[in-house]
Amino acid sequence: MPIETQTQAGDFRSGFVAIVGRPNVGKSTLLNRLLGQKVAIVTPKPQTTRGRILGILTRPDAQVIFVDTPGLHKARSRINQHMVRAAEAAIEEADVILFLVDATTGLSAADRAIAADLGARSRQLCVVLNKIDKTARAKLLPILAELNGMLPQHDVVPVSARTGANCDELMRQIVGMLPTGPKLYDDETFTDQTERMLVQELVREKVLLLTRQEIPYAVAVTVDKFEDKGKVAVISATIHVERESQKPILIGQGGRRIKEIGQAARLEIEAMLDRRVFLELFVRVQADWTQRESLLREFGV
Numbered sequence: 001m002p003i004e005t006q007t008q009a010g011d012f013r014s015g016f017v018a019i020v021g022r023p024n025v026g027k028s029t030l031l032n033r034l035l036g037q038k039v040a041i042v043t044p045k046p047q048t049t050r051g052r053i054l055g056i057l058t059r060p061d062a063q064v065i066f067v068d069t070p071g072l073h074k075a076r077s078r079i080n081q082h083m084v085r086a087a088e089a090a091i092e093e094a095d096v097i098l099f100l101v102d103a104t105t106g107l108s109a110a111d112r113a114i115a116a117d118l119g120a121r122s123r124q125l126c127v128v129l130n131k132i133d134k135t136a137r138a139k140l141l142p143i144l145a146e147l148n149g150m151l152p153q154h155d156v157v158p159v160s161a162r163t164g165a166n167c168d169e170l171m172r173q174i175v176g177m178l179p180t181g182p183k184l185y186d187d188e189t190f191t192d193q194t195e196r197m198l199v200q201e202l203v204r205e206k207v208l209l210l211t212r213q214e215i216p217y218a219v220a221v222t223v224d225k226f227e228d229k230g231k232v233a234v235i236s237a238t239i240h241v242e243r244e245s246q247k248p249i250l251i252g253q254g255g256r257r258i259k260e261i262g263q264a265a266r267l268e269i270e271a272m273l274d275r276r277v278f279l280e281l282f283v284r285v286q287a288d289w290t291q292r293e294s295l296l297r298e299f300g301v
């Protein structure tokens, strides 16, 4: 009998790769790095990502559907419970799980709990030790040893999502772990987010970057108008806060802070849309939105 040679189509790999871990370990930075473009916002504050975000990378040999997730943590408030549930759902649906840990902070009790949970699932799992650009080699070795001890069946790949160090090797390993299968998205699709959603998130990113204390956690953004007028996009967005007292903090003296947020967001939205942008921002109090189911849904959490 002739030996069957596999067809090209039979070699093609595709699948969902969930990027999970504690808040702030660099999941969204890694997604943007592996994809080669920004689809997820990044800030130094934990709990930046609030829902699942797809980043789709199509190569000649594979289609990798990355799923960025909110950080896993002990959720007390309703909004945080939603976020953790989104991450758990992504884990359930994934073909491959990338478990990210932060080398600069070392392993915490939360990391160990996540490792135990993920290790108990019979799933393709790759442990990614991130932020090696900011960590002394001597500090990496004991972390690597502990990860190997906890998850002996799984590879640990040290990377820097920020500089890209060793990310090619990580990509090679990810593709190797994917099952064979057909493309699930066409070649041009790189995210499941609409332009409106990307704009919304970019405004929220600037709010997070330019405000402190409770404000980042109290804010949701909606895009109320998005009109394409040839070379210009006219956009208005509302920044929702939880309490009246948060409004003046966000607006700043003489409107300075909201102006700064608007300028920073506009520049990035213009680059993304490759168009001039007229961006109008409003601030509105939506009492206790982080605790109300209907508003959480409305605000896309």
Ligand SMILES: Nc1nc2c(ncn2[C@@H]2O[C@H](COP(=O)(O)OP(=O)(O)OP(=O)(O)O)[C@@H](O)[C@H]2O)c(=O)[nH]1
Pocket (backbone or CB within 6 Å): 022, 023, 024, 025, 026, 027, 028, 029, 030, 041, 042, 043, 044, 045, 046, 047, 048, 049, 050, 069, 070, 071, 072, 130, 131, 132, 133, 134, 159, 160, 161, 162, 163
């Ligand atoms: N030095 C260094 N910093 C990094 C690296 N990757 C991410 N960061 C920084 O870590 C912070 C958090 O990054 P994010 O990508 O937002 O982390 P995340 O895990 O998505 O966070 P949440 O969405 O809040 O769960 C940001 O300040 C990043 O710039 C890295 O490889 N090296």
Ligand SMILES: [Mg+2]
Pocket (backbone or CB within 6 Å): 027, 028, 029, 040, 041, 048, 049, 069, 070
């Ligand atoms: Mg994130």
